Amino acid sequence: MNVDLGKVDKLIDKYRDEEAAYIPLLQDINSEFRYLPRDALKRVSQKMEVPLSHLFRLATFYKSFSLVPRGEHEIQVCMGTACHVRGAPRVLNKITQQFQIYPGETTADQKFTVETVNCVGACALGPLVVFDGKYFGHLNLSRTDKLLEGYHEENKKSS
Amino acid sequence: MVRINIDSKEVEANGESTLLELARKNGIEIPTLCHHQAVTPYGACRLCLVEIKKEDETKLVASCTYPVREDGITVLTQSPKVNRVRKMILEFLLARCPEVEIIQEMSAEMGIKQSRFILYDNDDCILCGLCARVCEEIIGKSAVSFTDRGPDRKVSTPFNEPSEECVGCTACAFVCPTGAIKVEEWDEIRFIEKWNTEIPLQKCAKCDMLYTPANTPGYILSKMQLPENLLRLCEKCRRKSVAESLSNYDVTSKNVIIKK
Ligand code: FES
Ligand code: FES
Numbered sequence: 001m002n003v004d005l006g007k008v009d010k011l012i013d014k015y016r017d018e019e020a021a022y023i024p025l026l027q028d029i030n031s032e033f034r035y036l037p038r039d040a041l042k043r044v045s046q047k048m049e050v051p052l053s054h055l056f057r058l059a060t061f062y063k064s065f066s067l068v069p070r071g072e073h074e075i076q077v078c079m080g081t082a083c084h085v086r087g088a089p090r091v092l093n094k095i096t097q098q099f100q101i102y103p104g105e106t107t108a109d110q111k112f113t114v115e116t117v118n119c120v121g122a123c124a125l126g127p128l129v130v131f132d133g134k135y136f137g138h139l140n141l142s143r144t145d146k147l148l149e150g151y152h153e154e155n156k157k158s159s
Numbered sequence: 160m161v162r163i164n165i166d167s168k169e170v171e172a173n174g175e176s177t178l179l180e181l182a183r184k185n186g187i188e189i190p191t192l193c194h195h196q197a198v199t200p201y202g203a204c205r206l207c208l209v210e211i212k213k214e215d216e217t218k219l220v221a222s223c224t225y226p227v228r229e230d231g232i233t234v235l236t237q238s239p240k241v242n243r244v245r246k247m248i249l250e251f252l253l254a255r256c257p258e259v260e261i262i263q264e265m266s267a268e269m270g271i272k273q274s275r276f277i278l279y280d281n282d283d284c285i286l287c288g289l290c291a292r293v294c295e296e297i298i299g300k301s302a303v304s305f306t307d308r309g310p311d312r313k314v315s316t317p318f319n320e321p322s323e324e325c326v327g328c329t330a331c332a333f334v335c336p337t338g339a340i341k342v343e344e345w346d347e348i349r350f351i352e353k354w355n356t357e358i359p360l361q362k363c364a365k366c367d368m369l370y371t372p373a374n375t376p377g378y379i380l381s382k383m384q385l386p387e388n389l390l391r392l393c394e395k396c397r398r399k400s401v402a403e404s405l406s407n408y409d410v411t412s413k414n415v416i417i418k419k
Contacts, residue, residue: 038318051301051324053291056317060306067318 003037012047022050022058026065035066071106071113076130080119083126087140091127092116094144161227165234178222178234179207189236190245190265192252192336193287194223198296203287205248206265210235219244242269250274256283259337283339284353286312290331290340299382300324303331303354316354325351327358327372344369363393370394 011028015021022044029040036059045052059065077092092103095114099107106113122128125137129147136147161172163181170185177200182189193204202224209222212233219240235241249266254276256262262285266274288305291314295301302324306315316322327349332340341352349358349372361373370393380387389397 041317051295051304052317053301053304053324057304057306061308 003033003039005039005043007032008040008043009047012044016048022048022055023062026055026058030065034070034072035068038067069106069110071111073112073132074130075112075114075132076117076120077103077114078118078120078122078126078128078130079116080123080126082119082123083128086126088127090141091129091139091144094141095129095148098148161230163227163230163232163234166236172227176227178209178211178220178225178227181227182209182222182234182236187236189222191223192261192285193289195289195293195334197334198289198292200224201288201292204252204285206245208241208244208248210238210241245269246271250276252285254278256281256285256337256339259283259339261336283337284314285337285339286314287336288314289334289336290314293330293334298326298328298330300326302326314353316356319355321356322354325354325356325358326375326378327351327356328375363396364388364391365396365400366393368393368395 008029011025011032014028015025025044025048026036029044030036033040041055041059042052044050045055059067075095077088077095079088079092096103099112099114101107101112101114103114103116117130120128120130120135122135122137125135127139128135128137129139129144130136131147136143139147163170163172165178165182165185165187168185168187170181172181176184179189179191179194179200180196189207189209191204191207193201194207200223202221205221207222208219209225210217210219211225212235213229213231217240222234222236246269249262249269249271251274252262253266253271253274255278257274258281286305291301291304294303302322303314303316306313306319316325329340329342329349329351331354332338332342332351339353343350343352344360347360347362347369349360350356351358358372358374360369361371361376362368363370376387376390379385379390389400392400
């Protein structure tokens with residue numbers, strides 16, 4: 001995949017004078033490209049004169065960084081204890097079957113990334129899915145269906 | 160100057176030092192795995208735990224990272240509490256690397272016959288980080304570092320791919336306390352298994368013996384001023400050529416003169 005390094009350079013310039021601002025810089029890159037492209041990391045390493053291994057350490061340590069491209073939409077299925085006993089596995093199954101991917105993966109069209117999380121602190125709403133930062137609680141199979149459909153429709157409209 | 164008591168021995172510290180350094184200087188042995196005097200202490204293995212007492216308070220600290228600053232503390236390196244915790248740590252380590260000799264020996268010394276824990280994917284690496292520290296601080300390359308976290312934590316190269324930075328010096332293998340970094344050599348190649356990195360070897364310009372990883376002399380030259388032609392020779396030929404050049408001098412005379 002070709003990465004627009006110009007964009008990376010701009011972001012680097014923003015943090016140039018700050019010492020040890022690697023994490024905010026990586027965050028910016030991550031949100032710009034929806035992942036941390038390898039070429040971008042190499043660029044940062046060169047320009048900021050920081051060993052690539054240190055950047056790789058940060059990139060693999062924090063969950064919010066990804067080394068593979070993420071989908072446009074992020075779906076987090078809560079698998080915490082409360083959600084689990086309230087039927088989260090079925091919801092997860094439904095979603096992964098619908099998209100034909102495993103948790104942690106992204107659909108081939110780069111539209112959706114599905115992952116599991118452990119308790120988002122809204123147990124009373126379980127089973128619960130966080131869809132692009134919005135919380136959808138009390139899910140059952142048909143409501144999950146609706147939720148996904150809604151997004152599909154929206155996608156069709158916008159594309 | 161700070162005066163403290165280690166295992167009922169009065170010792171003095173002049174200037175900055177850690178508990179471990181001070182104890183060792185005074186002949187008191189504390190077991191360690193992740194410590195090496197050449198690099199900054201990191202406190203990973205926790206084997207060097209000691210109990211420190213001040214008035215009625217006691218606490219366990221890692222002696223390799225604990226600076227000696229307060230007067231009048233009492234340090235116990237073998238107290239029942241220390242031994243209990245140290246034994247536990249060794250049991251964990253033994254479960255992780257049952258095949259590593261030094262851990263077997265240390266466990267045996269503490270009277271552990273077998274670890275109570277079972278781990279199915281053993282790993283000789285105990286994540287002490289010495290390899291990463293030596294590569295960064297001494298070699299100045301930072302070819303490897305910790306990656307991932309929690310149970311997945313390991314030491315690796317960027318993107319877990321053969322390293323582009325590695326000069327093949329194998330300082331990492333040298334400091335590794337458990338021998339987790341294996342180095343093999345064949346057909347003009349040096350292979351560092353853990354980093355999955357192959358480094359071509361270079362031949363001596365005189366005798367054709369393979370004597371160094373090909374990119375090392377260049378790297379050494381970039382770091383310090385050394386006669387370049389000497390680095391192209393293996394150790395033996397280097398000695399010979401220095402000796403030969405010395406034979407041009409009359410070393411017996413007081414004023415060294417070059418013989419014609
Ligand atoms: S378990 Fe799902 S929000 Fe707490
Ligand atoms: S030697 Fe102190 S923690 Fe390893």
